[in-house]
Amino acid sequence: MLKGKDIVAINDLSQDEIERILNKAREMVPIARAEKKSRLLEGRILASFFFEPSTRTRLSFETAMQRLGGSVITVTGQEGTSIIKGETLADTVRMAECFSDIIVLRHPREGAARLAAGFSNIPVINGGDGAGQHPTQTLLDLFTIKEEFNDISKLHVTIAGDLKYGRTTHSLSVALSRMGASLSFVAPPTIQMPDHILDEISGMGADHELSSDLMGCIPKTDVLYMTRIQKERFPDFEEYIKVAGAFRLDLDMLENAKKGMIVMHPLPRVDEVHPDIDPTEHARYFQQAFNGVPVRMALLSLILEGDI
């Protein structure tokens, strides 16, 4: 049962609950596209507290709430900064619950959502806590893959870029392993997948390999998940240029790709996915961004109304 539940980390959800959310998200697509109208959450209020800028995530949550007939109160930007300076998060949360039915929290500190959930009497959804968890990103990634392939257990997924610090890649990898996919982690050795994540994946018996050869992995790949490599991770700029260059995807690299292979990216991108790929049948990153709306609609409705 998801009704009343906090969503702090993807591991808080059972496999069954994940399936239920993804199925619900599929039902929500026509409403997200405004082809159908819904008043399901009429009279309900979402407190959208963004103490760190993340326009995409915030708009996607707010759109989801409004498409279901609910309304939104919001804190962002300077107002958020002064709240953080002025009171504890524990107090902010207890203020928010006086005004709303559910809280979405984005916060610069890791563990913020877990703490907020502990103090709140209404459900809290983690919209990203520092370098920590971002469960709705993982859910929308899974939804995007499932919409395309249905049976995730037969897939080979290649995840490339900054795997050490890129939090979205950690929970996605764990979730995909749980569902039986095989994985290639493609990154320069200094920013490869951390050992504790690899341990977790091995523990589930999932087939996986480490590589630094993006081109070599493409032919066997069904889903190519690209992420951004950040300059700040490298001691000097020259080193960054060299490394980042090897993890940039352009059109001719897709020559040996499977016909149905999809390219995903959590966006925003810098230049790790060349715009020439956008019009091809492989590009799925804009679809992926849209999918944030039906997935968050599914979550909001399941948490507030239960499975109806």
Add this chain to the structure above:
Amino acid sequence: MKEVRIAPIKNGTVIDHIKPGKALKVLDLLGIDGEERMALSLAMYAHSKKAGSKDLVKIEEKELKVDEVNRLAILTPNASISIIRDFQVVRKFNVAPPEVLEGIVKCENINCITNQNEPVPSRLIMTRKDPRTYKCHYCGRLQSDIEKNII
């Protein structure tokens, strides 16, 4: 060499088999700094049949409580505690590494919400016995050196 060269106590607590060199830290962890005017004796790098050498602390007129003992396990997991009344051992137990460390060790992640001014104690949860591994309940960080972050 004689086993231990300090005299028995009438009432109080004996902490034996402390990891060599950690006796002063044990006192620190127990919040004993001399201001209490508590009679205590201490041996460091004493000869031990079991472990080669060990530290030992005897605290007079004070019986340690279980939560205080739990703290010690972080520092010196093999220590044993004897409660003494009228020169007799009335209770003896080993320290056991606690499953949950609440308010005892702070999370090593400086960006963790528990290292801000929030009204919650730190909370580390044991995820593995061997090697003993703790994970922050809030931020999920696996702790690399909990001894260093004892509050």
